[in-house]
Amino acid sequence: xxxxxxxxxxxxxxxxxxxxxxxxxxxxxxxxxxxxxxxxxxxxxxxxxxxxxxxxxxxxxxxxxxxxxxxxxxxxxxxxxxxxxxxxxxxxxxxxxxxxxxxxxxxxxxxxxxxxxxxxxxxxxxxxxxxxxxxxxxxxxxxxxxxxxxxxxxxxxxxxxxxxxxxxxxxxxxxxxxxxxxxxxxxxxxxxxxxxxxxxxxxxxxxxxxxxxxxxxxxxxxxxxxxxxxxxxxxxxxxxxxxxxxxxxxxxxxxxxxxxxxxxxxxxxxxxxxxxxxxxxxxxxxxxxxxxxxxxxxxxxxxxxxxxxxxxxxxxxxxxxxxxxxxxxxxxxxxxxxxxxxxxxxxxxxxxxxxxxxxxxxxxxxxxxxxxxxxxxxxxxxxxxxxxxxxxxxxxxxxxxxxxxxxxxxxxxxxxxxxxxxxxxxxxxxxxxxxxxxxxxxxxxxxxxxxxxx
Ligand code: ATP
Ligand code: MG
Numbered sequence: 293x294x295x296x297x298x299x300x301x302x303x304x305x306x307x308x309x310x311x312x313x314x315x316x317x318x319x320x321x322x323x324x325x326x327x328x329x330x331x332x333x334x335x336x337x338x339x340x341x342x343x344x345x346x347x348x349x350x351x352x353x354x355x356x357x358x359x360x361x362x363x364x365x366x367x368x369x370x371x372x373x374x375x376x377x378x379x380x381x382x383x384x385x386x387x388x389x390x391x392x393x394x395x396x397x398x399x400x401x402x403x404x405x406x407x408x409x410x411x412x413x414x415x416x417x418x419x420x421x422x423x424x425x426x427x428x429x430x431x432x433x434x435x436x437x438x439x440x441x442x443x444x445x446x447x448x449x450x451x452x453x454x455x456x457x458x459x460x461x462x463x464x465x466x467x468x469x470x471x472x473x474x475x476x477x478x479x480x481x482x483x484x485x486x487x488x489x490x491x492x493x494x495x496x497x498x499x500x501x502x503x504x505x506x507x508x509x510x511x512x513x514x515x516x517x518x519x520x521x522x523x524x525x526x527x528x529x530x531x532x533x534x535x536x537x538x539x540x541x542x543x544x545x546x547x548x549x550x551x552x553x554x555x556x557x558x559x560x561x562x563x564x565x566x567x568x569x570x571x572x573x574x575x576x577x578x579x580x581x582x583x584x585x586x587x588x589x590x591x592x593x594x595x596x597x598x599x600x601x602x603x604x605x606x607x608x609x610x611x612x613x614x615x616x617x618x619x620x621x622x623x624x625x626x627x628x629x630x631x632x633x634x635x636x637x638x639x640x641x642x643x644x645x646x647x648x649x650x651x652x653x654x655x656x657x658x659x660x661x662x663x664x665x666x667x668x669x670x671x672x673x674x675x676x677x678x679x680x681x682x683x684x685x686x687x688x689x690x691x692x693x694x695x696x697x698x699x700x701x702x703x704x705x706x707x708x709x710x711x712x713x714x715x716x717x718x719x720x721x722x723x724x725x726x727x728x729x730x731x732x733x734x735x736x737x738x739x740x741x742x743x744x745x746x
Contacts, residue, residue: 346358409441409442411438463509490522506551570587589619600613686726
Protein backbone atom coordinates (compact mmCIF):
# COMPACT_ATOMS: atom_id res chain seq x y z
CA UNK A 293 0.00 0.00 0.00
CA UNK A 294 1.14 3.39 -0.94
CA UNK A 295 2.39 6.17 1.34
CA UNK A 296 -0.85 8.24 1.40
CA UNK A 297 -2.79 5.33 2.84
CA UNK A 298 -0.05 4.51 5.33
CA UNK A 299 0.02 8.11 6.44
CA UNK A 300 -3.74 8.19 6.95
CA UNK A 301 -3.59 4.93 8.91
CA UNK A 302 -0.75 6.13 11.16
CA UNK A 303 -2.24 9.50 11.92
CA UNK A 304 -5.73 8.24 12.70
CA UNK A 305 -4.57 5.40 14.92
CA UNK A 306 -5.73 5.97 18.47
CA UNK A 307 -8.17 8.69 17.40
CA UNK A 308 -11.92 8.39 17.20
CA UNK A 309 -11.52 7.69 13.48
CA UNK A 310 -9.72 4.43 14.00
CA UNK A 311 -11.68 1.55 12.51
CA UNK A 312 -14.23 3.83 10.87
CA UNK A 313 -12.43 4.47 7.57
CA UNK A 314 -13.02 2.18 4.59
CA UNK A 315 -11.14 2.08 1.34
CA UNK A 316 -13.45 1.52 -1.65
CA UNK A 317 -13.45 1.51 -5.45
CA UNK A 318 -10.43 1.19 -7.69
CA UNK A 319 -7.88 0.88 -4.87
CA UNK A 320 -9.53 -2.24 -3.43
CA UNK A 321 -10.62 -3.67 -6.76
CA UNK A 322 -7.33 -3.27 -8.59
CA UNK A 323 -5.26 -4.78 -5.80
CA UNK A 324 -7.53 -7.83 -5.65
CA UNK A 325 -7.10 -8.12 -9.42
CA UNK A 326 -3.36 -7.85 -9.07
CA UNK A 327 -3.31 -4.68 -11.15
CA UNK A 328 -1.21 -1.60 -10.46
CA UNK A 329 -2.94 0.39 -7.74
CA UNK A 330 -4.41 3.77 -8.62
CA UNK A 331 -2.67 6.81 -7.24
CA UNK A 332 -5.86 8.40 -5.94
CA UNK A 333 -7.92 6.98 -3.10
CA UNK A 334 -11.60 6.81 -2.22
CA UNK A 335 -12.57 6.49 1.42
CA UNK A 336 -15.97 5.88 2.94
CA UNK A 337 -16.43 7.02 6.53
CA UNK A 338 -18.70 5.85 9.22
CA UNK A 339 -19.09 9.42 10.36
CA UNK A 340 -19.08 12.80 8.67
CA UNK A 341 -16.70 13.20 5.76
CA UNK A 342 -16.91 16.95 6.28
CA UNK A 343 -15.77 16.76 9.90
CA UNK A 344 -12.98 14.35 8.98
CA UNK A 345 -11.83 16.60 6.14
CA UNK A 346 -11.59 19.51 8.55
CA UNK A 347 -9.68 17.33 11.00
CA UNK A 348 -7.26 16.38 8.20
CA UNK A 349 -6.59 20.03 7.58
CA UNK A 350 -6.14 20.97 11.23
CA UNK A 351 -3.68 18.16 11.87
CA UNK A 352 -1.74 18.90 8.70
CA UNK A 353 -2.57 15.52 7.18
CA UNK A 354 -4.14 17.26 4.18
CA UNK A 355 -1.87 19.48 2.14
CA UNK A 356 -4.77 21.67 1.02
CA UNK A 357 -7.89 23.23 2.44
CA UNK A 358 -10.47 20.54 1.89
CA UNK A 359 -12.90 20.95 -0.96
CA UNK A 360 -16.30 20.15 0.55
CA UNK A 361 -19.74 19.46 -0.85
CA UNK A 362 -21.96 19.69 2.24
CA UNK A 363 -25.10 18.82 0.31
CA UNK A 364 -23.57 15.53 -0.80
CA UNK A 365 -21.66 14.83 2.41
CA UNK A 366 -18.44 14.50 0.42
CA UNK A 367 -15.06 16.18 0.55
CA UNK A 368 -11.69 16.03 -1.11
CA UNK A 369 -8.30 16.35 0.55
CA UNK A 370 -4.72 15.85 -0.59
CA UNK A 371 -2.43 13.52 1.31
CA UNK A 372 1.19 12.92 0.32
CA UNK A 373 0.54 14.17 -3.20
CA UNK A 374 -2.54 12.00 -3.77
CA UNK A 375 -6.15 13.08 -4.08
CA UNK A 376 -8.34 11.43 -1.47
CA UNK A 377 -12.10 11.52 -1.95
CA UNK A 378 -14.08 11.23 1.25
CA UNK A 379 -17.66 10.06 1.35
CA UNK A 380 -20.06 9.88 4.25
CA UNK A 381 -21.62 6.43 4.24
CA UNK A 382 -24.94 7.52 2.94
CA UNK A 383 -28.28 6.83 1.46
CA UNK A 384 -29.45 8.67 -1.60
CA UNK A 385 -32.64 9.18 -3.44
CA UNK A 386 -32.85 10.84 -6.81
CA UNK A 387 -35.56 12.96 -8.22
CA UNK A 388 -36.32 11.86 -11.76
CA UNK A 389 -35.44 15.24 -13.29
CA UNK A 390 -32.01 15.58 -11.73
CA UNK A 391 -28.75 13.83 -11.02
CA UNK A 392 -28.30 15.71 -7.75
CA UNK A 393 -29.06 13.30 -4.92
CA UNK A 394 -30.57 14.12 -1.55
CA UNK A 395 -28.25 12.68 1.05
CA UNK A 396 -28.72 11.45 4.62
CA UNK A 397 -26.45 9.30 6.82
CA UNK A 398 -26.72 5.53 6.45
CA UNK A 399 -24.63 2.38 6.39
CA UNK A 400 -22.06 0.71 4.15
CA UNK A 401 -24.82 -1.37 2.57
CA UNK A 402 -26.64 1.76 1.52
CA UNK A 403 -23.39 3.19 0.24
CA UNK A 404 -22.81 0.07 -1.82
CA UNK A 405 -26.23 0.25 -3.43
CA UNK A 406 -25.55 3.70 -4.85
CA UNK A 407 -22.27 2.76 -6.47
CA UNK A 408 -21.98 2.03 -10.16
CA UNK A 409 -20.85 -1.63 -10.19
CA UNK A 410 -20.65 -4.46 -7.69
CA UNK A 411 -16.88 -4.80 -8.20
CA UNK A 412 -16.54 -1.15 -7.19
CA UNK A 413 -18.46 -1.73 -3.96
CA UNK A 414 -15.88 -3.77 -2.04
CA UNK A 415 -14.67 -2.16 1.17
CA UNK A 416 -11.47 -2.61 3.06
CA UNK A 417 -11.03 -1.32 6.57
CA UNK A 418 -8.02 0.98 6.67
CA UNK A 419 -6.94 -0.18 10.13
CA UNK A 420 -8.02 -3.80 10.45
CA UNK A 421 -7.80 -4.81 6.81
CA UNK A 422 -11.26 -6.39 7.09
CA UNK A 423 -12.86 -6.85 3.69
CA UNK A 424 -16.59 -6.26 3.32
CA UNK A 425 -18.86 -7.10 0.45
CA UNK A 426 -22.20 -5.64 1.52
CA UNK A 427 -23.89 -6.62 -1.76
CA UNK A 428 -22.63 -10.19 -1.36
CA UNK A 429 -21.89 -10.18 -5.09
CA UNK A 430 -18.81 -8.04 -5.46
CA UNK A 431 -16.28 -10.74 -4.67
CA UNK A 432 -17.89 -13.29 -6.89
CA UNK A 433 -18.30 -10.84 -9.74
CA UNK A 434 -14.68 -9.79 -9.42
CA UNK A 435 -13.51 -13.40 -9.51
CA UNK A 436 -15.66 -14.10 -12.56
CA UNK A 437 -14.92 -10.71 -14.12
CA UNK A 438 -18.59 -9.87 -14.44
CA UNK A 439 -19.62 -6.23 -14.67
CA UNK A 440 -22.92 -5.87 -12.85
CA UNK A 441 -24.82 -2.95 -11.33
CA UNK A 442 -25.83 -3.14 -7.66
CA UNK A 443 -29.46 -2.37 -8.52
CA UNK A 444 -31.51 -3.21 -11.57
CA UNK A 445 -29.34 -1.66 -14.33
CA UNK A 446 -32.25 0.44 -15.56
CA UNK A 447 -32.36 2.10 -12.16
CA UNK A 448 -28.59 2.51 -11.78
CA UNK A 449 -28.38 4.12 -15.22
CA UNK A 450 -31.42 6.29 -14.68
CA UNK A 451 -29.92 7.71 -11.48
CA UNK A 452 -26.68 8.71 -13.23
CA UNK A 453 -26.50 8.04 -16.97
CA UNK A 454 -22.73 8.67 -16.98
CA UNK A 455 -22.50 5.16 -15.55
CA UNK A 456 -23.31 3.86 -19.05
CA UNK A 457 -19.99 5.27 -20.26
CA UNK A 458 -18.24 3.93 -17.19
CA UNK A 459 -19.64 0.48 -17.96
CA UNK A 460 -18.00 0.56 -21.37
CA UNK A 461 -14.72 1.81 -19.91
CA UNK A 462 -14.53 -0.76 -17.11
CA UNK A 463 -15.48 -3.55 -19.49
CA UNK A 464 -12.36 -3.00 -21.55
CA UNK A 465 -10.07 -1.52 -18.93
CA UNK A 466 -10.51 -4.57 -16.70
CA UNK A 467 -11.34 -7.16 -19.36
CA UNK A 468 -14.76 -7.83 -17.86
CA UNK A 469 -17.94 -9.33 -19.28
CA UNK A 470 -21.11 -7.31 -19.03
CA UNK A 471 -23.70 -9.13 -16.91
CA UNK A 472 -26.74 -10.40 -18.73
CA UNK A 473 -29.03 -7.54 -19.57
CA UNK A 474 -26.45 -4.81 -18.83
CA UNK A 475 -25.84 -3.72 -22.41
CA UNK A 476 -29.53 -4.05 -23.26
CA UNK A 477 -30.28 -1.71 -20.36
CA UNK A 478 -27.80 0.80 -21.78
CA UNK A 479 -29.44 0.64 -25.19
CA UNK A 480 -32.80 1.27 -23.57
CA UNK A 481 -31.60 4.13 -21.37
CA UNK A 482 -29.13 5.73 -23.76
CA UNK A 483 -31.12 8.89 -24.45
CA UNK A 484 -30.76 9.87 -20.81
CA UNK A 485 -27.11 10.65 -21.42
CA UNK A 486 -28.53 13.99 -22.53
CA UNK A 487 -28.84 15.15 -18.91
CA UNK A 488 -25.13 14.60 -18.23
CA UNK A 489 -22.84 17.60 -18.53
CA UNK A 490 -20.37 17.80 -21.40
CA UNK A 491 -17.53 18.07 -18.89
CA UNK A 492 -18.31 14.74 -17.23
CA UNK A 493 -18.68 13.01 -20.59
CA UNK A 494 -15.41 14.55 -21.74
CA UNK A 495 -13.56 13.31 -18.65
CA UNK A 496 -14.81 9.75 -19.16
CA UNK A 497 -13.87 9.90 -22.84
CA UNK A 498 -10.37 11.08 -21.96
CA UNK A 499 -10.04 8.18 -19.52
CA UNK A 500 -11.05 5.80 -22.32
CA UNK A 501 -8.53 7.35 -24.68
CA UNK A 502 -5.92 6.70 -22.00
CA UNK A 503 -6.43 2.94 -22.35
CA UNK A 504 -4.70 0.57 -24.75
CA UNK A 505 -8.27 -0.62 -25.49
CA UNK A 506 -9.54 2.84 -26.48
CA UNK A 507 -10.61 1.49 -29.88
CA UNK A 508 -12.78 -1.18 -28.26
CA UNK A 509 -14.42 1.39 -26.02
CA UNK A 510 -15.24 3.62 -28.97
CA UNK A 511 -16.67 0.74 -30.98
CA UNK A 512 -18.96 -0.08 -28.05
CA UNK A 513 -20.01 3.56 -27.74
CA UNK A 514 -20.95 3.52 -31.42
CA UNK A 515 -22.76 0.18 -31.28
CA UNK A 516 -24.72 1.18 -28.18
CA UNK A 517 -25.88 4.40 -29.80
CA UNK A 518 -24.09 6.51 -27.17
CA UNK A 519 -21.45 8.09 -29.38
CA UNK A 520 -23.98 9.78 -31.65
CA UNK A 521 -25.48 11.54 -28.65
CA UNK A 522 -22.40 13.61 -27.85
CA UNK A 523 -20.27 13.20 -31.00
CA UNK A 524 -22.47 12.79 -34.08
CA UNK A 525 -19.50 14.03 -36.13
CA UNK A 526 -17.51 10.95 -35.10
CA UNK A 527 -20.41 8.55 -35.53
CA UNK A 528 -20.85 9.88 -39.08
CA UNK A 529 -17.55 8.25 -40.08
CA UNK A 530 -19.03 4.77 -39.69
CA UNK A 531 -19.84 3.11 -42.98
CA UNK A 532 -18.14 5.75 -45.15
CA UNK A 533 -16.33 3.62 -47.74
CA UNK A 534 -12.94 4.70 -49.12
CA UNK A 535 -10.90 3.83 -52.16
CA UNK A 536 -7.44 2.73 -53.24
CA UNK A 537 -5.04 2.53 -50.30
CA UNK A 538 -7.86 1.81 -47.83
CA UNK A 539 -9.39 -1.52 -46.96
CA UNK A 540 -11.58 -0.16 -44.17
CA UNK A 541 -14.30 2.47 -43.88
CA UNK A 542 -13.34 5.79 -42.32
CA UNK A 543 -14.48 4.77 -38.84
CA UNK A 544 -12.68 1.43 -38.69
CA UNK A 545 -9.57 2.97 -40.20
CA UNK A 546 -9.66 5.60 -37.44
CA UNK A 547 -9.95 2.96 -34.70
CA UNK A 548 -7.09 0.96 -36.19
CA UNK A 549 -4.96 4.12 -36.27
CA UNK A 550 -5.85 4.80 -32.65
CA UNK A 551 -4.80 1.31 -31.64
CA UNK A 552 -1.56 1.67 -33.50
CA UNK A 553 -0.87 5.03 -31.83
CA UNK A 554 -1.24 3.61 -28.33
CA UNK A 555 -2.29 5.53 -25.22
CA UNK A 556 -0.49 8.16 -23.19
CA UNK A 557 -0.81 11.44 -25.06
CA UNK A 558 -4.33 12.92 -25.04
CA UNK A 559 -3.56 15.49 -27.77
CA UNK A 560 -2.29 12.76 -30.11
CA UNK A 561 -5.20 10.46 -29.29
CA UNK A 562 -7.73 13.18 -29.99
CA UNK A 563 -5.95 14.17 -33.20
CA UNK A 564 -5.96 10.58 -34.46
CA UNK A 565 -9.60 10.18 -33.45
CA UNK A 566 -10.46 13.31 -35.42
CA UNK A 567 -7.95 13.21 -38.27
CA UNK A 568 -10.47 12.07 -40.89
CA UNK A 569 -13.59 13.59 -39.35
CA UNK A 570 -13.88 15.81 -42.45
CA UNK A 571 -14.20 12.85 -44.80
CA UNK A 572 -17.95 12.20 -44.61
CA UNK A 573 -18.65 15.81 -45.63
CA UNK A 574 -16.11 15.96 -48.47
CA UNK A 575 -16.57 12.56 -50.11
CA UNK A 576 -16.98 12.55 -53.90
CA UNK A 577 -17.05 9.74 -56.42
CA UNK A 578 -15.52 10.37 -59.85
CA UNK A 579 -17.16 8.94 -62.99
CA UNK A 580 -14.35 6.35 -63.09
CA UNK A 581 -15.30 5.20 -59.59
CA UNK A 582 -12.44 6.90 -57.79
CA UNK A 583 -13.36 8.11 -54.31
CA UNK A 584 -11.87 11.39 -53.15
CA UNK A 585 -12.01 13.52 -50.03
CA UNK A 586 -10.70 16.84 -51.31
CA UNK A 587 -9.86 19.27 -48.52
CA UNK A 588 -10.99 16.86 -45.82
CA UNK A 589 -8.14 17.92 -43.55
CA UNK A 590 -9.25 21.57 -43.62
CA UNK A 591 -12.95 20.78 -43.16
CA UNK A 592 -12.00 18.22 -40.52
CA UNK A 593 -9.98 20.78 -38.56
CA UNK A 594 -13.02 23.04 -38.45
CA UNK A 595 -15.33 20.23 -37.34
CA UNK A 596 -12.76 19.13 -34.76
CA UNK A 597 -12.43 22.62 -33.37
CA UNK A 598 -16.19 23.05 -33.03
CA UNK A 599 -16.69 19.67 -31.38
CA UNK A 600 -13.77 20.05 -28.98
CA UNK A 601 -15.11 23.43 -27.95
CA UNK A 602 -18.57 21.96 -27.45
CA UNK A 603 -16.99 19.32 -25.19
CA UNK A 604 -15.30 22.11 -23.20
CA UNK A 605 -11.74 21.00 -23.85
CA UNK A 606 -9.15 23.63 -22.86
CA UNK A 607 -8.34 26.22 -25.51
CA UNK A 608 -4.68 25.32 -25.95
CA UNK A 609 -5.54 21.67 -26.54
CA UNK A 610 -8.25 22.62 -29.06
CA UNK A 611 -5.78 24.76 -30.99
CA UNK A 612 -3.14 22.05 -31.07
CA UNK A 613 -5.47 19.19 -32.00
CA UNK A 614 -7.16 21.10 -34.80
CA UNK A 615 -3.74 22.14 -36.15
CA UNK A 616 -2.69 18.48 -36.14
CA UNK A 617 -5.86 17.50 -38.02
CA UNK A 618 -5.28 20.27 -40.55
CA UNK A 619 -1.66 19.26 -41.02
CA UNK A 620 -1.86 15.48 -40.97
CA UNK A 621 -1.58 15.13 -44.77
CA UNK A 622 1.55 17.26 -44.99
CA UNK A 623 3.94 14.53 -43.90
CA UNK A 624 2.31 11.47 -45.44
CA UNK A 625 4.75 11.45 -48.37
CA UNK A 626 8.13 12.21 -46.76
CA UNK A 627 10.24 11.47 -49.84
CA UNK A 628 8.59 14.29 -51.73
CA UNK A 629 9.26 16.88 -49.05
CA UNK A 630 12.11 19.26 -49.85
CA UNK A 631 14.01 21.28 -47.28
CA UNK A 632 11.71 24.26 -47.78
CA UNK A 633 8.67 22.13 -46.93
CA UNK A 634 10.45 20.84 -43.86
CA UNK A 635 11.31 24.36 -42.71
CA UNK A 636 7.65 25.29 -43.17
CA UNK A 637 6.70 22.36 -40.95
CA UNK A 638 9.20 23.51 -38.34
CA UNK A 639 7.79 27.00 -38.46
CA UNK A 640 4.13 25.90 -38.34
CA UNK A 641 4.39 23.14 -35.73
CA UNK A 642 7.44 23.90 -33.61
CA UNK A 643 7.16 21.84 -30.42
CA UNK A 644 4.13 20.00 -31.78
CA UNK A 645 6.00 18.48 -34.72
CA UNK A 646 6.73 15.20 -32.99
CA UNK A 647 3.00 14.81 -32.38
CA UNK A 648 2.26 15.50 -36.04
CA UNK A 649 4.64 12.73 -37.03
CA UNK A 650 3.11 10.32 -34.54
CA UNK A 651 -0.38 11.09 -35.85
CA UNK A 652 0.71 10.60 -39.46
CA UNK A 653 2.53 7.41 -38.56
CA UNK A 654 -0.56 5.99 -36.87
CA UNK A 655 -2.64 7.02 -39.90
CA UNK A 656 -0.24 5.38 -42.37
CA UNK A 657 -0.05 2.18 -40.37
CA UNK A 658 -3.83 1.78 -40.71
CA UNK A 659 -3.74 1.76 -44.51
CA UNK A 660 -4.37 -1.33 -46.60
CA UNK A 661 -1.83 -4.02 -45.75
CA UNK A 662 0.90 -3.96 -48.39
CA UNK A 663 0.69 -0.20 -48.92
CA UNK A 664 4.28 1.07 -48.73
CA UNK A 665 4.90 2.58 -45.33
CA UNK A 666 6.45 6.06 -45.47
CA UNK A 667 9.90 6.30 -43.92
CA UNK A 668 9.12 8.46 -40.90
CA UNK A 669 12.42 7.60 -39.27
CA UNK A 670 14.32 9.27 -42.09
CA UNK A 671 11.95 12.23 -41.99
CA UNK A 672 12.52 12.62 -38.24
CA UNK A 673 16.27 12.65 -38.74
CA UNK A 674 16.08 15.26 -41.50
CA UNK A 675 13.83 17.47 -39.38
CA UNK A 676 16.13 17.18 -36.40
CA UNK A 677 19.10 18.08 -38.54
CA UNK A 678 17.37 21.09 -40.09
CA UNK A 679 15.98 22.17 -36.73
CA UNK A 680 19.47 22.11 -35.28
CA UNK A 681 20.82 24.38 -38.02
CA UNK A 682 17.80 26.68 -37.94
CA UNK A 683 15.65 26.61 -34.81
CA UNK A 684 11.97 27.32 -35.49
CA UNK A 685 12.09 30.75 -33.84
CA UNK A 686 14.72 31.90 -36.37
CA UNK A 687 12.44 31.13 -39.31
CA UNK A 688 11.32 34.72 -39.75
CA UNK A 689 12.17 37.71 -41.88
CA UNK A 690 15.77 38.76 -41.12
CA UNK A 691 14.67 42.40 -41.41
CA UNK A 692 12.02 44.11 -39.30
CA UNK A 693 9.39 46.46 -40.74
CA UNK A 694 11.37 49.48 -39.52
CA UNK A 695 14.55 48.20 -41.13
CA UNK A 696 12.75 47.68 -44.44
CA UNK A 697 11.28 51.20 -44.30
CA UNK A 698 14.68 52.69 -43.52
CA UNK A 699 16.22 50.74 -46.40
CA UNK A 700 13.59 51.55 -49.03
CA UNK A 701 12.25 54.88 -47.84
CA UNK A 702 8.69 53.45 -48.02
CA UNK A 703 6.01 54.70 -45.68
CA UNK A 704 4.21 52.23 -43.43
CA UNK A 705 1.85 50.09 -45.51
CA UNK A 706 1.14 46.79 -47.24
CA UNK A 707 4.37 46.92 -49.26
CA UNK A 708 6.39 46.49 -46.06
CA UNK A 709 4.41 43.39 -45.13
CA UNK A 710 4.90 41.93 -48.58
CA UNK A 711 8.64 42.50 -48.39
CA UNK A 712 8.75 40.77 -45.01
CA UNK A 713 6.83 37.76 -46.36
CA UNK A 714 9.13 37.64 -49.39
CA UNK A 715 12.19 37.59 -47.14
CA UNK A 716 10.68 34.89 -44.93
CA UNK A 717 9.98 32.78 -48.01
CA UNK A 718 13.64 33.10 -49.06
CA UNK A 719 14.70 31.90 -45.61
CA UNK A 720 12.28 28.96 -45.73
CA UNK A 721 13.56 28.04 -49.19
CA UNK A 722 17.11 28.19 -47.92
CA UNK A 723 18.01 30.96 -50.38
CA UNK A 724 18.84 33.27 -47.48
CA UNK A 725 20.44 32.35 -44.18
CA UNK A 726 18.36 33.32 -41.16
CA UNK A 727 19.40 36.35 -39.17
CA UNK A 728 21.79 37.72 -41.80
CA UNK A 729 20.67 41.34 -42.15
CA UNK A 730 23.35 42.34 -44.64
CA UNK A 731 22.55 39.58 -47.13
CA UNK A 732 18.83 40.22 -46.62
CA UNK A 733 19.26 43.91 -47.51
CA UNK A 734 21.21 43.03 -50.66
CA UNK A 735 18.67 40.42 -51.71
CA UNK A 736 15.73 42.76 -51.16
CA UNK A 737 17.30 45.63 -53.10
CA UNK A 738 18.24 43.28 -55.92
CA UNK A 739 14.70 41.89 -56.09
CA UNK A 740 13.28 45.41 -56.21
CA UNK A 741 15.64 46.35 -59.03
CA UNK A 742 14.51 43.34 -61.00
CA UNK A 743 10.84 43.80 -60.12
CA UNK A 744 10.70 40.36 -58.50
CA UNK A 745 8.61 41.41 -55.55
CA UNK A 746 4.90 40.67 -55.93
P1 ATP B 1 -10.39 4.16 -11.79
O1 ATP B 1 -9.87 5.19 -10.83
O2 ATP B 1 -9.46 3.07 -12.17
O3 ATP B 1 -11.05 4.76 -12.96
P2 ATP B 1 -12.39 3.79 -9.81
O4 ATP B 1 -13.33 2.65 -9.57
O5 ATP B 1 -11.51 4.19 -8.69
O6 ATP B 1 -11.57 3.37 -11.07
P3 ATP B 1 -13.38 6.47 -9.76
O7 ATP B 1 -13.98 7.27 -10.83
O8 ATP B 1 -12.10 6.91 -9.16
O9 ATP B 1 -13.24 4.99 -10.32
O10 ATP B 1 -14.49 6.34 -8.64
C1 ATP B 1 -14.22 5.73 -7.38
C2 ATP B 1 -15.42 4.94 -6.93
O11 ATP B 1 -16.54 5.79 -6.76
C3 ATP B 1 -15.89 3.89 -7.92
O12 ATP B 1 -15.22 2.69 -7.73
C4 ATP B 1 -17.34 3.79 -7.63
O13 ATP B 1 -17.57 2.96 -6.50
C5 ATP B 1 -17.73 5.19 -7.24
N1 ATP B 1 -18.22 5.99 -8.36
C6 ATP B 1 -17.53 6.85 -9.12
N2 ATP B 1 -18.32 7.44 -10.04
C7 ATP B 1 -19.54 6.93 -9.84
C8 ATP B 1 -20.81 7.14 -10.45
N3 ATP B 1 -20.96 7.98 -11.47
N4 ATP B 1 -21.85 6.45 -9.98
C9 ATP B 1 -21.71 5.60 -8.94
N5 ATP B 1 -20.57 5.35 -8.33
C10 ATP B 1 -19.49 6.00 -8.77
MG1 MG C 1 -10.26 5.94 -8.66
